[in-house]
Amino acid sequence: MKKLGTCGLWLAASVAVLSSSGAAQTDAAAARRTARAVGPCVVTVQAVVRITVSSPEGQSEKQEQRFESYGTVIDKSGLIAACLSTIDPSSLTRGIPGANGMNIQSQITDLTVRLSDGAEMPGKVVLRDRDQDLAFIRTLQPPKTPLVALDLKAAATPDLLDPVLVVARLPKVLNRGLSARWDAVAAVVDRPRKRYVLNTSAVNPVELGCPVVAPGGAPVGILVTKMQRTGGDDGTRSMAGNLAFVVVPAADILAVLEQVPPDAGRAGAK
Amino acid sequence: MNRLLLALLLTPAGLAVPAAAQAPDRVAVDRAIERVGPALVRILVAEKRFEDGREEKSEASGSGFIIDAEGHIVTNHHVAGEAKRLICTLANKEQVEADLVGTDALTDIAVIRLRGPRKDYPYARWGDSSRLRVGDAVLAMGSPLALSQSVTRGIVSNTQMVLPDYASGSASMLAGEDVGAMVRWIGHDATIKPGNSGGPLVNLDGEVVGVNEMEMGLAGAIPGNLARSVSANLIRAGRISRAWVGVSAQPMLRASGEASGVLIGGVEPKSPGEKAGLKAGDVVTRIGAKEVSARFAEQLPDVNLLVAGLPVGEPTPFLVVRNGREMTFNVIPEPREEAEPPAREFRPWGLAGGDVSRAIALDEGLKGTEGVLVWSVRPSGPSGSARPRIEGDDVIVAVDRKPVKDVDALEALTRQMVPPGSAATRKVLVTLQRGEDRVVTVVELGRKDEEDLSLEARSAFLAVGAQVLTAEVAEALGVPGKRGVRLTRVDAGSSAEKAGLQVGDIVVAVDDMELEATQPEQGEEFTETIRQYAPGATVTLTLLRQGKPVKLDVKLETSPRSPRELKRFKDDDFEFAARNVAYEDVTSIRVQRGVHGALVESVSDGGWAALGRLQAGDVILSVNGKPTPDIAALEAVMAGVRKDQPHTVVLHVARGARQVFVEMEADWSAAR
Numbered sequence: 001m002k003k004l005g006t007c008g009l010w011l012a013a014s015v016a017v018l019s020s021s022g023a024a025q026t027d028a029a030a031a032r033r034t035a036r037a038v039g040p041c042v043v044t045v046q047a048v049v050r051i052t053v054s055s056p057e058g059q060s061e062k063q064e065q066r067f068e069s070y071g072t073v074i075d076k077s078g079l080i081a082a083c084l085s086t087i088d089p090s091s092l093t094r095g096i097p098g099a100n101g102m103n104i105q106s107q108i109t110d111l112t113v114r115l116s117d118g119a120e121m122p123g124k125v126v127l128r129d130r131d132q133d134l135a136f137i138r139t140l141q142p143p144k145t146p147l148v149a150l151d152l153k154a155a156a157t158p159d160l161l162d163p164v165l166v167v168a169r170l171p172k173v174l175n176r177g178l179s180a181r182w183d184a185v186a187a188v189v190d191r192p193r194k195r196y197v198l199n200t201s202a203v204n205p206v207e208l209g210c211p212v213v214a215p216g217g218a219p220v221g222i223l224v225t226k227m228q229r230t231g232g233d234d235g236t237r238s239m240a241g242n243l244a245f246v247v248v249p250a251a252d253i254l255a256v257l258e259q260v261p262p263d264a265g266r267a268g269a270k
Numbered sequence: 271m272n273r274l275l276l277a278l279l280l281t282p283a284g285l286a287v288p289a290a291a292q293a294p295d296r297v298a299v300d301r302a303i304e305r306v307g308p309a310l311v312r313i314l315v316a317e318k319r320f321e322d323g324r325e326e327k328s329e330a331s332g333s334g335f336i337i338d339a340e341g342h343i344v345t346n347h348h349v350a351g352e353a354k355r356l357i358c359t360l361a362n363k364e365q366v367e368a369d370l371v372g373t374d375a376l377t378d379i380a381v382i383r384l385r386g387p388r389k390d391y392p393y394a395r396w397g398d399s400s401r402l403r404v405g406d407a408v409l410a411m412g413s414p415l416a417l418s419q420s421v422t423r424g425i426v427s428n429t430q431m432v433l434p435d436y437a438s439g440s441a442s443m444l445a446g447e448d449v450g451a452m453v454r455w456i457g458h459d460a461t462i463k464p465g466n467s468g469g470p471l472v473n474l475d476g477e478v479v480g481v482n483e484m485e486m487g488l489a490g491a492i493p494g495n496l497a498r499s500v501s502a503n504l505i506r507a508g509r510i511s512r513a514w515v516g517v518s519a520q521p522m523l524r525a526s527g528e529a530s531g532v533l534i535g536g537v538e539p540k541s542p543g544e545k546a547g548l549k550a551g552d553v554v555t556r557i558g559a560k561e562v563s564a565r566f567a568e569q570l571p572d573v574n575l576l577v578a579g580l581p582v583g584e585p586t587p588f589l590v591v592r593n594g595r596e597m598t599f600n601v602i603p604e605p606r607e608e609a610e611p612p613a614r615e616f617r618p619w620g621l622a623g624g625d626v627s628r629a630i631a632l633d634e635g636l637k638g639t640e641g642v643l644v645w646s647v648r649p650s651g652p653s654g655s656a657r658p659r660i661e662g663d664d665v666i667v668a669v670d671r672k673p674v675k676d677v678d679a680l681e682a683l684t685r686q687m688v689p690p691g692s693a694a695t696r697k698v699l700v701t702l703q704r705g706e707d708r709v710v711t712v713v714e715l716g717r718k719d720e721e722d723l724s725l726e727a728r729s730a731f732l733a734v735g736a737q738v739l740t741a742e743v744a745e746a747l748g749v750p751g752k753r754g755v756r757l758t759r760v761d762a763g764s765s766a767e768k769a770g771l772q773v774g775d776i777v778v779a780v781d782d783m784e785l786e787a788t789q790p791e792q793g794e795e796f797t798e799t800i801r802q803y804a805p806g807a808t809v810t811l812t813l814l815r816q817g818k819p820v821k822l823d824v825k826l827e828t829s830p831r832s833p834r835e836l837k838r839f840k841d842d843d844f845e846f847a848a849r850n851v852a853y854e855d856v857t858s859i860r861v862q863r864g865v866h867g868a869l870v871e872s873v874s875d876g877g878w879a880a881l882g883r884l885q886a887g888d889v890i891l892s893v894n895g896k897p898t899p900d901i902a903a904l905e906a907v908m909a910g911v912r913k914d915q916p917h918t919v920v921l922h923v924a925r926g927a928r929q930v931f932v933e934m935e936a937d938w939s940a941a942r
Binding site for chain 1: 322648649650654655719722724725726727728729786791794795798799801802832833834860871872886887
């Protein structure tokens, strides 16, 4: 009886979930079209980072590490916006004294962009914005055919509880296929800067660097991390509890984009 | 000895011990120290190691002792065998460079020689280690933990120490060789620490009876007689030649009930033993004219030494018992090769690799020894970026379908394809043996790393430090209920100072946008609010100054360049990298305000800068008296140093709040 009761509760909960996303279900066809239209904008970024750690005693040690994450094409000529901390995790520690006063510096020594059709193009980070956890990457050569890009100028500005689509890619074990899911704006942070917060428990770290769009396809922004760098009451300076996933709005990305030199990153450019 | 025990000893009986009986022991110790002390050497080593496909250097320290007037020093292979540079500190504190004469991983003995024409070095004398007995007093001399010469005392605990089963074969491996196969250590309880390696074990006659090598509960020293013989051969020939028959010997099985003979556990394919007809399970009772027997592990090194000393190329009869029948096999030993040939860096490939020895081929299940074994690969290098990438333990067997025999062949082929100094790259088809699979890939030889010159986004900046005004602090400062930040620092010369901001000002609003921070974790609210403006914009700050409201217009500056964006200078001769001091170096108190110089970002292990004790974080103020207020000046001065090639370069550096002189000595003739 107890088992049946539990099962019944589970079923009731499922029905509740389904009915609350009923609106989503009826728009599933439109959402699919949006996801498939936006999907090609999502590319894989593979970077090798050389990290130098220096101790207060003056010793330094270098190590190269390989990272893979996702980015969003924002210009058809081969400009991509990605989450900086996923291709260079040491960027999260900048500005925070390391454990025992260690100093960490990083350099990206190799970067490849894998497009949605599987083609690979070497690239370069042309601008970093540590404060907003953004990295702008440009392919060394212009692509042979223009890329599908997210038009940040046609941005949407959703409100609390408005539904959004997160368009991402599966991990390489699943062949980096397209993935999409419904979510909703769980919070709109106004200060000090506008940020959208989705359902915290649903955001998967592999979605960082991926676009969040309104049901009709208008871009909301890109998923990044927000790191608190100042101390808590007890003066702790650590990442635990001070990290969240947020959507940096399209308008903020456009504002930083103005600082990217036109040909920066192209092979042969100074 | 505690006070109670001491008190007990100071009984009339205790007092009756004649003072003279104690003196000889002390006298003997003093004599031993006097005889060997002057020959002790502390050895600072810059040794090479291979990591991530690169040849890197690291520093290590060990001990040694001079064995002849010409300045030959005995130490361990694991101290000096991979050395690129050797600097010896003698007993009189003099520092002299040395060169490697020869090294033998199998007995962990190396010989180095002090440079220079001097031929009157004090030296230690060898004793007869075979005459040692358990209980004999011994002294361990050396430089534990790189401290200056030290002496500890103990007794011989074991004259035939072998490693226990659980440790043998792993703890005793060195460069692919099993030191335990040839060595029965002299176990003793004189304390030794890292840094004692290579130092002498000395008897109370002041003779060297061992070379301290390892510590495993008890200390272990290579027997002096063995070390003496190996070092003499190294001095004479530069290497040790040994015979190889390709059989693995083990003690007789308990189940056999046999009291004599040595069991052959296995015979390597294509080995002299196999060619002669030896088989696993044979019991060898005589080799040449010598009867052999091993019932216990302690007896095996004698057998292995006998085999290693057989004449290469000449038939030697092995008398064996097989299935109860005595048989004789004539084995023709071949030269024993190194188990682990040295590796090399192949820079155009971005990998490190070495030849495939017989031992490696056997262990890796390879059909032959042709090819180059990949030790490690640089992730961002040409081999690491290939699809599929080359991996450690792959064997490169062909390049563009041309077979690759060994490292020399690969090096010659590489030089042909991408000549040194040229910027050319070339894509080659590489054939690899990966386990049992033959895999192909394409590598772009000579491909260089991309330099990461990415800019950091600029934003508006106010050169102040601030703390959140918590409720308690607000009340204490007489502004209860107010929210905002209190300025903790105003940088001299900044627009903040020019606008009139002062330490202690409480900022409550920016352009009439009230700040809401009340908790320390909201500390970024103020800086993030500022960042949203364009650099150069003017904002109106509403302040409370001594409780009174004040409005100030402040022009925002552009955020300073991050350390990563600053120009770097890399010195390949002394192996360090430096850059200009960044704003965050000063605010993080890594560099004192007002210090003008070039900040050392990294110092490569084992390089001249590291050996001179230059440290990451030092700010170079001058080089050989010439000021270096920035990178451009440092670059110019070091170009002059490169041209003049002085033996010593003196840097004046700021190290935190202090200043020190750093002396770097370079050997301009040494190959890099």
